[in-house]
Amino acid sequence: MTLQGWILIIAFTGILLALTKPIGLWLFALYEGRRTPLHAVLGPVEAGFYKLAGIDPAAEQGWRRYAVHMLIFNFVLMLFTYGILRLQGVLPGNPQGLAGLGEHLSFNTAISFTTNTNWQSYGGESTMSNLSQMLGLAIHNFLSAATGIALAFALFRGFARRSAATIGNFWADATRITLYLLLPLCILLTIVYIANGVPQTLAGTVDVSTLEGARQTLAIGPVASQEAIKLLGTNGGGFFNVNSAHPFENPNAITNLVQMLSIFVIGFGLTWTFGKAVGNTRQGWAILSAMLILFLAGVTITYWQEAAGNPILHQLGVAGGNMEGKEVRFGIAASSLFSVITTAASCGAVNAMHDSFTAIGGMVPLINMQLGEVVVGGVGAGIYGFLLFAILAVFVAGLMVGRTPEYVGKKIEAKEVKLAVLAIATLPLLILGLTALASVTDAGLAGPLNKGPHGFSEMLYAFTSATANNGSAFAGLTANTPFYNGLLGTAMWLGRFFIIVPMLAIAGSLAAKTYTPESAGSFPTTGGLWVGLLVGIILILGGLTFLPSLALGPVADHLAMIHGQTF
């Protein structure tokens, strides 16, 4: 570890803390449906969309209607992309002359982008035409992100409203977030990326004769516009196979820093918006503090292990940290930092190959996802996932003092706790169940590239990433098979919506409750004790379930590594 590396980590965190309130305020205006300066330009677009679609943005929806409209919209979007991918070969915008995708790959990819996972069983440059990238995939990068933030707004309203039957209007939330937040920021970010060397063209390839006289063909395309939303919307689906490790996606340290900031900025802002929505911004800062503790702990462990390097390679006379799978322009610090950010959020973009990380360095991204990506988390998904843990934390605190738990003015009763447990239990059931299935079937065991415990880690990582809607991979796994495409696709769908529906039910239930003012007996949910309790509950409930599987994978891999055992 170097001082330079730590300065980067501290500066990164500092910039985000400075942006938290401004972004949070902007999000709060959208949450409340207030007019923003951008309405002058985009207001007519918004109104036109509602008119054509027959939407009354002021019509409030109860949690069931909100949920159904969100689900049907996502389902239609998924079918749309499935169709584009299948028909790619006959559609325009295909200078590469690529064929349409097969059934199981189209199924997997359509679900993947709809659920904000962006797991990619394929390599972008050899599979996707420019049209598929733009029309089939980037549209989800916006709308799955907008869906996530809309759902967070719905849950905030559950906490904030009193004796209410409704939690907002899904169409108004999703449209406003897309038009007044995501699109304008993406336009700015795209220009920054292009200026730094990210291509933005409708061409498909460029032929080069190299200095040594060889021929090299470079894949190219409308990369920058895709890149901007890929990170801002915590989607993570790269234009190219290697994602943000590719020099055309992420050409230098400046774009790398902008990408890392983009992943977290909305998640940070939403904690502030939550505090503001429930009438006490300290509630938001308390949540952010707990997230930051877990985040910085993860960064420290991964950076330490990657900088320490691989003893097996040291034996062969190689100096220093682990550079396998890492780019020189990012080095060890920025690669370690990126890996923890992208898995703490549900992004899944990578600027280095996680599969080639040291055993423990690669275990941190795995744990981040298994905790449910509540450490900042995906846009919207992070904060609503976190609030599920907050409900359990006040419940545990309530059990200890023998009182009905309260959180931000709402009594938390049996119904909310049951629904929260139901949502949180989705992760271990799918991750461990499907990894176990892959471990005992020929089709599953055909996947891993690496042998020994690391091969098991590859399977565990895949099902973790899919269920948690992350999308990063231990990419050695050969996942473009009917077995993996089918199961991972199913895991992505269930992992997204089996958490969302109980969460919306909680929002509906909370909205209907009256306000319970804080009393001397209330458990305070702003101070250090509360932050500590949150961290503890997340680690115990979220993490402990996965300890045996981690022992079989990364921990065994680490013990082999330090003893020089190869497989």
Added chain:
Amino acid sequence: MGNDIISSLRPAIVMTILFAILLGIGYPLAMTGIGQALFPSQANGSLVRDSGGKVIGSAVVGQAFTSDRYFQTRPSAAGDGYDGLASSGSNLGPTARVLADRVSADAAKRRAEGVVGALPADLVTASGSGLDPDLSPEAALVQVPRIASARGLTESRVRALVAEQTAHPLLGFIGEKRVNLLAINRELDRLGTSPDR
């Protein structure tokens, strides 16, 4: 529930179409127009041309250098090496025997060139993309004696070139020290024509 589904159909279908037009076509095409107008070089891949106008590479993407006369690139898992249509890392885990064997073979090759002491990590490891355009200054410096002897230049001249071509982190912490191989190897070719420079 049934009522909720029916009421959702028109907005779901119409909004899908409208957003597809706005976000899937309008946004990327507008950005392409802006990019091509403001930053035509970058938007088209930062292509580098020789004096005759022939495209010899991209300033940001790596290409293979295997000759003794050039600074050589890192191992690459992109296709057969530096394949611009098949970016890839090796994805080998820390305990993979294949990784240890590959590093061992590359290390032996460097030892045969006379490199002594610890090997810079980036020189014998595959990058994430397989298209890494850079080397660390350390990994460039260990290649100096070989290049100097192959080109009949003094080692101090080649070493000075590495120092000239080393990019430093912005503000001291954003980025790593690095040497762009296409740029430095072009400089080598220029030196070759005027060895007494």
